Amino acid sequence: MSPQTPPHTTASTPLRTATTLARQLGAPGPGTSIHLGADLTDAGAHPAAWRTSGSQGAQLFDPERLDALVATAQRGLLDLVAFDDAFSLQPHARGVRGRLDAALVAARLAPRSSGIGLVATIDTTHTEPFHVSKALATIDHVSRGRAAWQVSWSTDEAAASAFRREPAQDRADAIAEADEATDVVGRLWDSWEDDAEIRDAATGRFVDRDKLHHVDHEGIRFAVKGPSITPRPPQGRPPVVVRASDDASIDLAGRRADVVRVHATTPDEARDARAAVLDAARRAGRDPRDVRVLVDAFVVLADDDAAARARLDLLQDLQGVEWETGSLTHVGTPARLAATIAGWSEVGATDGFHLRPASLSTDLTLVVDRVVPALQAAGVFRTSYPGTTLRETLGLARPVNVYAASA
Amino acid sequence: MTSPRKQVHLGVHFPGVNSTTVWTEPDSGSQIDFSSFEHLARRAEDARLDFFFLAEGLRLREHKGKVFDLDVVGRPDTLPVLAALAAVTDRIGLAGTINTTFNEPWELARQFATLDVLSGGRAAWNLVTSSDAFTGANFRRGGYLAHADRYARAGEVVEVARALWDSWDDDAVLADAATGEFLRPGAVRRVEHHGAHADVEGTFTTPRGPQGHPVLFQAGDSAQGRDFAAQTADVVFSMHSTFDAGRTFYDDVKGRLPALGRARDSLKILPAVTVVLGDSADDAEERARVIRRQQVSGPGAIAFVEQVWGRDLTSYDPDGPLPLVDPDVEGASITRGRVRHVADPRPVVAQWRDLAAANGWSIRDLVIAVTTRGGFVGTPAHVADEIDRYVQQDASDGFILVPHLTPHGLDDVLGTVVPLLQERGSFRTEYEGATLRDHLGLAHPDAIASAERAIAG
Numbered sequence: 001m002s003p004q005t006p007p008h009t010t011a012s013t014p015l016r017t018a019t020t021l022a023r024q025l026g027a028p029g030p031g032t033s034i035h036l037g038a039d040l041t042d043a044g045a046h047p048a049a050w051r052t053s054g055s056q057g058a059q060l061f062d063p064e065r066l067d068a069l070v071a072t073a074q075r076g077l078l079d080l081v082a083f084d085d086a087f088s089l090q091p092h093a094r095g096v097r098g099r100l101d102a103a104l105v106a107a108r109l110a111p112r113s114s115g116i117g118l119v120a121t122i123d124t125t126h127t128e129p130f131h132v133s134k135a136l137a138t139i140d141h142v143s144r145g146r147a148a149w150q151v152s153w154s155t156d157e158a159a160a161s162a163f164r165r166e167p168a169q170d171r172a173d174a175i176a177e178a179d180e181a182t183d184v185v186g187r188l189w190d191s192w193e194d195d196a197e198i199r200d201a202a203t204g205r206f207v208d209r210d211k212l213h214h215v216d217h218e219g220i221r222f223a224v225k226g227p228s229i230t231p232r233p234p235q236g237r238p239p240v241v242v243r244a245s246d247d248a249s250i251d252l253a254g255r256r257a258d259v260v261r262v263h264a265t266t267p268d269e270a271r272d273a274r275a276a277v278l279d280a281a282r283r284a285g286r287d288p289r290d291v292r293v294l295v296d297a298f299v300v301l302a303d304d305d306a307a308a309r310a311r312l313d314l315l316q317d318l319q320g321v322e323w324e325t326g327s328l329t330h331v332g333t334p335a336r337l338a339a340t341i342a343g344w345s346e347v348g349a350t351d352g353f354h355l356r357p358a359s360l361s362t363d364l365t366l367v368v369d370r371v372v373p374a375l376q377a378a379g380v381f382r383t384s385y386p387g388t389t390l391r392e393t394l395g396l397a398r399p400v401n402v403y404a405a406s407a
Numbered sequence: 408m409t410s411p412r413k414q415v416h417l418g419v420h421f422p423g424v425n426s427t428t429v430w431t432e433p434d435s436g437s438q439i440d441f442s443s444f445e446h447l448a449r450r451a452e453d454a455r456l457d458f459f460f461l462a463e464g465l466r467l468r469e470h471k472g473k474v475f476d477l478d479v480v481g482r483p484d485t486l487p488v489l490a491a492l493a494a495v496t497d498r499i500g501l502a503g504t505i506n507t508t509f510n511e512p513w514e515l516a517r518q519f520a521t522l523d524v525l526s527g528g529r530a531a532w533n534l535v536t537s538s539d540a541f542t543g544a545n546f547r548r549g550g551y552l553a554h555a556d557r558y559a560r561a562g563e564v565v566e567v568a569r570a571l572w573d574s575w576d577d578d579a580v581l582a583d584a585a586t587g588e589f590l591r592p593g594a595v596r597r598v599e600h601h602g603a604h605a606d607v608e609g610t611f612t613t614p615r616g617p618q619g620h621p622v623l624f625q626a627g628d629s630a631q632g633r634d635f636a637a638q639t640a641d642v643v644f645s646m647h648s649t650f651d652a653g654r655t656f657y658d659d660v661k662g663r664l665p666a667l668g669r670a671r672d673s674l675k676i677l678p679a680v681t682v683v684l685g686d687s688a689d690d691a692e693e694r695a696r697v698i699r700r701q702q703v704s705g706p707g708a709i710a711f712v713e714q715v716w717g718r719d720l721t722s723y724d725p726d727g728p729l730p731l732v733d734p735d736v737e738g739a740s741i742t743r744g745r746v747r748h749v750a751d752p753r754p755v756v757a758q759w760r761d762l763a764a765a766n767g768w769s770i771r772d773l774v775i776a777v778t779t780r781g782g783f784v785g786t787p788a789h790v791a792d793e794i795d796r797y798v799q800q801d802a803s804d805g806f807i808l809v810p811h812l813t814p815h816g817l818d819d820v821l822g823t824v825v826p827l828l829q830e831r832g833s834f835r836t837e838y839e840g841a842t843l844r845d846h847l848g849l850a851h852p853d854a855i856a857s858a859e860r861a862i863a864g
């Protein structure tokens with residue numbers, strides 16, 4: 001692992017003052033790269049994206065299309081790409097309908113990519129923590145340390161009736177279960193110490209069984225004995241991603257998340273959201289420096305603002321309704337998006353952005369070919385991956401094993 | 408024109424988490440690193456094999472209350488490994504063992520549909536039914552399933568999975584940009600099933616894979632298991648790898664098909680088999696002896712007899728005589744998480760004592776003798792002859808090759824025996840189709856369904 005050379009900004013005096021202030025507030029300093037993710041769900045964030053030319057609506061489930069998207073994101077040195085998932089079919093009449101299992105998609109993309117993180121969404125309401133743990137550990141093994149888990153929970157009847165274990169849970173209950181599941185999944189990752197496999201031919205022992213641990217979880221909702229059947233993943237614990245929007249999910253994020261996605265439309269909103277998440281982390285006894293907060297940014301790009309606006313108008317006409325995103329929405333040039341990203345980051349409003357290209361076929365390419373170079377020229381974004389794992393890219397330490405620590 | 412030879416079907420089994428796998432050799436590689444999986448899958452594809460196969464066990468085996476540490480321990484999750492292999496292979500089938508007791512049909516159906524889509528029609532599901540409480544302790548549902556119910560649940564899980572796969576037409580994705588219809592109207596239908604083991608209702612999420620249904624393997628041996636295979640499976644993974652036992656099993660299972668309206672060749676029977684090659688018969692025998700001693704270490708031999716004696720025997724010398732102490736009938740389940748169990752150990756112990764006395768065997772000699780099963784040992788020409796003989800004479804439809812070394816253990820077999828089978832016209836020299844169903848000569852499920860309708864009508 002080569003240490004990252006910090007790209008320095010040539011900040012003007014007011015900017016430097018803001019940065020210093022932000023640093024005192026526990027905000028990210030200028031010495032580190034901002035973090036950029038990209039969402040590769042469906043044909044893009046806009047529900048009509050699949051209908052625009054070049055979006056390959058009929059090839060939406062082809063792995064080669066996904067390989068190409070990941071290659072693009074990787075060319076732009078993005079931190080990660082994320083795939084949404086759910087157990088119910090998208091209800092809308094005119095958007096994309098149909099989903100592939102996100103964990104298997106991430107695994108399929110791993111051997112043909114490098115550097116970039118692969119984030120799979122997995123539900124905690126209707127799944128077994130034991131299966132979730134080994135699936136993510138395995139994506140981390142096949143990607144050699146580039147897996148991450150976006151935790152989701154379901155409160156909809158449609159998903160509940162696919163399992164009918166019990167009626168749909170309310171939100172508080174589902175988030176409480178997500179919290180419990182995330183805890184257990186993390187301990188299952190730790191249930192093998194890193195050096196448990198000894199292959200000691202002299203004594204005939206393949207493992208040192210004192211370094212394998214029952215997790216012995218006895219909760220209200222489930223019990224899990226352990227240890228995992230899968231050795232500890234390369235990252236120790238693949239990063240956990242949580243989308244935080246209200247007190248309950250912010251609390252969950254503070255307790256369990258390494259990467260937190262928030263919605264914000266202004267730097268002030270972003271700063272408040274970030275502060276709330278870091279407070280929650282502190283309350284949970286964690287070091288807030290171990291958490292990266294990313295603002296969801298919806299983007300429609302073109303060479304000039306009018307052309308970008310026209311692209312959005314076309315999408316809206318196709319869909320027949322206004323596009324409501326609830327977070328920063330950039331309709332304009334790549335240069336202006338780069339300025340926004342750099343500006344928000346430099347005032348300490350956020351650690352970076354989770355980009356939601358309106359149309360993957362158009363906007364992701366423009367992000368990589370136009371926005372990223374502008375950010376690199378401004379000295380705020382990396383020019384190479386700092387290591388090989390997602391944790392290294394995110395600047396997050398490999399976690400100490402809870403069982404090794406207590407031994 | 409001569410009648411075409413019956414074709415051999417071959418799969419490769421990734422080295423197992425058991426004593427067949429030798430890990431003490433210097434060139435024994437990682438059972439976790441993806442490069443090991445990639446090596447075996449690519450080698451097998453280069454040799455035009457039908458499929459790559461992964462086993463599964465959902466709890467680490469324990470012995471005397473602790474994790475059993477003498478064999479390889481640990482493996483990655485089945486389906487993500489197969490999905491990753493889909494990225495580095497093009498044609499070979501990708502078969503994964505997944506338990507029907509500790510998984511839900513909705514989730515399984517999506518995972519296998521996804522694997523089939525991502526691999527271009529190469530997915531197979533080996534259905535296993537272990538349902539013990541020991542394994543269940545890792546799951547929220549626990550070990551709630553009575554042994555007698557294991558196939559009832561498996562049957563229902565498969566029934567629901569098939570209904571879910573069939574709820575999307577092959578051409579359901581229309582993606583008509585002009586009209587905004589992403590799905591063809593009427594091409595995706597709701598599924599409703601309310602049964603004792605599965606209660607499922609809703610519109611399925613995942614497009615139908617190229618194979619319609621993944622190929623279904625089954626690996627149960629009881630009468631119930633054989634009935635289940637005859638009703639449900641496309642392939643039986645069997646452990647009857649000697650010629651006579653193979654033929655008996657083959658006749659038994661294939662004999663169950665006509666009553667179910669199924670053709671004999673719609674179900675393939677593939678025993679697991681090990682292969683040891685040598686330059687001469689003697690050379691191969693000697694290599695096989697060496698491998699057997701590597702597979703049964705001294706501590707491994709003691710642990711094996713402890714399973715039958717039901718008590719701690721670590722004070723005994725594995726190279727010495729059998730324990731004189733009697734088996735502890737109460738302690739008979741000191742090993743957990745294995746498929747094999749002994750009901751009453753006393754007759755077994757008596758028989759083993761006679762065997763050891765007659766042959767002058769130590770504990771380790773005895774364990775080597777009683778755990779040696781079929782398997783082909785000889786020159787490549789001999790092994791090719793044997794494989795072909797079994798298949799032409801209906802002792803099997805082919806084999807699942809089980810290596811003893813990770814990941815190079817089958818390099819020699821794939822490089823020497825397979826070409827000989829190709830020379831004699833018993834094994835393909837090129838893939839003829841794109842999907843695993845094509846490789847195995849299995850019909851697409853739509854064709855099967857219409858044939859069944861024709862029989863019923």
Ligand SMILES: Cc1cc2nc3c(=O)[nH]c(=O)nc-3n(C[C@H](O)[C@H](O)[C@H](O)COP(=O)(O)O)c2cc1C
Pocket residue numbers: 461462463464465504506534535536537626627628629630631632633644645646679746
């Ligand atoms: C050749 C063979 C391979 C098997 N592999 C597995 C396996 O990988 N994982 C598993 O849980 N069970 C495995 N089993 C167990 C069977 O699925 C089944 O649960 C067991 O044989 C009990 O069913 P039965 O009573 O019908 O034989 C295997 C069985 C056989 C015969």
